[in-house]
Amino acid sequence: METPFKIKLEEIKETDILIGVPSYNNARTISHVVRAVMAGLAKYFPKAKAVLINSDGGSTDGTQEEVQKVGIEDFKTILISHPVHSLHKIVTPYHGIPGKGSAFRGIFEAATFLEAKACAVVDSDLRSITPEWMELLLRPIYEEGFDYVAPLYARHKYDGTITNSIVYPMTRALYGKRIRQPIGGDFGFSGKLARFYVTREVWETDVARFGIDIWMTTLAIAEGYQVCQSYLGAKIHDAKDPGSDLGPMFTQVVSSVFGLMKEYEPLWKEVKESQPVSTFGFQYEVGLEPVSVNLERMIRNFRLGVNDLMEIWTKMLPSETARWLESIERLSDEAFSFPQDLWVRIVYDFAIAYHKGSVRRDHLLKSMIPLYLGRVASFIKENQESAAGEVEEKIESLCKIFEEMKPYLIKHWA
């Protein structure tokens, strides 16, 4: 921990609630996020001592100045009573590997230092955050005795494809908890859990980057902490090209999922079925902005993969799976279909190969991207005319296949 940051924490001494906002060049949206956080704390936790920490990755667009500018006067019209304690705001750069995980590490350290009772982290590029998010993320911890609150959002049917096709079904099949958004990015957690996180030596791995979300969720479940989820409404991010980060995003998240499987092998091998978790918040339907999708490009990428990467894939996949992929590659765009059970088998085969180290791990993860895009293209084609509820049913059926095929994973793991 850097000395100026430590001095600021020493001045504050202790806190009830700590909110962390990791950022990097989010000047356009961060003031809205900070305003929502401050309003939420003042409205729902007026008697609690609270600290807001902006853990910044060296922004050059004035992000830090935007955070400093926001004051309680900005939203006093929405408050019934004034907060007893003023909110402390700390803007600090984080250190270590550039990434969200490193930013979170600083937040965990601060939570430990200040002996915070309840903590929450929210993304700095959110456009849909409201003051109610603070209550929904913090109340289950502050008053209900939970240790970890995962978010539950209304999202566009095509959004969250890594979540829907890998992370949610895998987390559910492996650890037996139906946490719908295990890598949602906005979480609540107890001070006890923050103290546990900070003791782990993972800050030189992909956990320091995009792997942090699934790492937090998995550890909370696997270490026996009380987990729940809260419905937050719509999740809308600042507009940017989501495809630009796909490579690192995909490899860092999936490597964290596969890496944690080794750590918690005895646990997940014993889990036979999944259970729902407590859910807070009032669920309602939300009108979401349409999103554009380039199906042809995804299918083209899948075909390129089949033609050029088969020599790598055959080191991990059984020959029948390879033949199945080749038959899909020959389908026209109109007839293109990547079946769910094939996808599940492939994910398990890649997890097994990752565990055994039969292919260099970074090559393994990167070579999986064309397969993932093929499955995403098929999912989008299958659901073009479907309503949100029908899409959710399809995801549910994928999760069931992951659970049914778990014996295959266990059999080939050792």
Place this chain on the structure above:
Amino acid sequence: MGEVWRVAISDSFNKFLGKVITFLPNLLAMITILIIGFLVAWIFKTILYRFLKAIQLDKISEGWGLTQILSKEGEAYSPSNLLSRFFYWVIVLITLILGVNALEVAATQHLITQFFNYLPHLFAAVLILVIGYLIAIFLGQAALIAAVNAQMESAKLISRSIRWFIIVLSLTMALYHLGIAEKVIVVAFTIVFGGIVLALAIAFGWGGRELAKDFLERLYRGKGDKDEKPDRFSHL
């Protein structure tokens, strides 16, 4: 006459016997060296194999992807096994040379001295070739995956070009290190490499003017693909 004949034969026999008696200890020394050498090689191989297994070299190599590179057509070679075998044969080779040297035959003495002087160069050349091959395989595979993910149609060509370029480069370096036709090797490599770059430059500049123009426009003006609409959904 008979006496002379007898003396000549006796002298000749004595000389031969003397030579045999002088040579016999050398022969025995060679046999002893060979027996001890083979024994040492076998013991060293066994100890080294167990040591490499104990430090989990095979597992570490799997993580690096080395085992995968060493395996061919479904048959996997463990690095521990390969390394211990390699050192076994190195000790055997040295033993053989020492054994021959123990015979003290003038014709072989010079050759053996030359061989030992050349040995470090040979080791360095083998090392260059092995490392070069491993780098070629690794970079070739990395380039292939990156090119596929960047949707490049010529991904395999790029990967193979990189792989062969590194192999040829390491081969050139190894031959240069061995002192085999140094100048010819360097000149040949320069001509071939320069020729390839020139051919690519001409091909790209002449045959692919439109492609180059389009590429540069996209690069500097952020124009994007003309017919491609970007994806706007979030993967996470």
